[in-house]
Amino acid sequence: MSRSERLLNLLQVLRGHRRPVSGHVLAAETGVSIRTLYRDIASLQAQGAAIEGEPGVGYVMRPGFMLPPLMFGQEEIEALVLGMRLVADSGDRQLAQGALSTLAKIAAVLPPDMRRELEASALLVGAGRKALHTPVHPDLLRTAIRTEHKLRISYRDPAGAVSQRVVWPYALVYFDQTRVVMCWCELRDGFRNFRSDRITEAALLDQRYPKHRQALLKEWRRTEFVAGRSILPETDSIAK
Structure with a gap:
């Protein structure tokens, strides 16, 4: 393990401890000697890492610390x-x-x-990817998810019929040729997924939905597991 990798590993270990932890524990978790650990902590502190503590007392890293310029693998x-x-x-x-x-x-x-x-990375994105046309700007969908606000949408199904819905959007799934908004649908009183290119209109409502988006996603995962379904249904028959 290089020195840079060792320092990054130490930072990751410190991030996992919310209370001061002794140098001996940190040395054991990072697989180095106590003398090397003390040198590594001093080196990180010199680079600006907000690590507080001292030998015999323990060490803790202040929340919100931005990583210094270390190497990536x-x-x-x-x-x-x-x-x-x-x-x-x-x-x-x-x-x-x-x-x-x-x-x-x-x-x-x-x-x-x-x-x-x-x-100089040689990993490139292939040409010919079809740009997705969406009547509703994706930023509106992301804002609704981020702020946990309800959306009023007009949705066109594969047969062309348009329905009006009030939904609680909690995730946006990116496929190669489409995006899917995962929601709780008040009309159907259940989880529904909507292709963003079939949402013809959308308005952000002032109301926040009554659950946190993480709770909705956790509940959706549980219902999918119990039902034995795949991660997402086929995108041509998502919302009903």
Whole structure:
């Protein structure tokens, strides 16, 4: 294990402890000697890590600490680049800009050799991906999910019939050619999934829905498991 990987591992271990933990425990968890641990903590503190404590007392890292410019592994670099490139190619302008901005920020804090690895990554997104046309802007859907607000939507089914719904959106699933909004539907009194390209109109309501989105997602997973269904039904027959 390289020194940079060892320091990153120590940061990850410290993140998992909310209370001060002794140097001997940290040394055991990271697989180093106590002397090496003390040197690594001093090195991280010199780089700006908000680690508080001292030998014999214990160590804790303050919440909200931003990682210093440490190395990523080769697979981590490739995963970051490929993931951000896929998002940038998704056709959603706001997310695409966010992905490119994220890559730029990561590159800015990487050591020079790792920055070159990131910029020269040979993992590319294939051409010919069909841009998805959605009557409703994806940012509205993400806002509703993030703020846990109800949506009033008009939805066109595969036969062309349009229905009016009030839904509680709690997740947005990205497929290659479509997106699916996962909701609790007040009309059907149950979980329903809606293709975003079939939502013809949507309005964000002032009302927050009565459950947290994580609770809805957990409940949905439980009902899917009990019913023995796959993660998502076929997208051509999602909402009824």
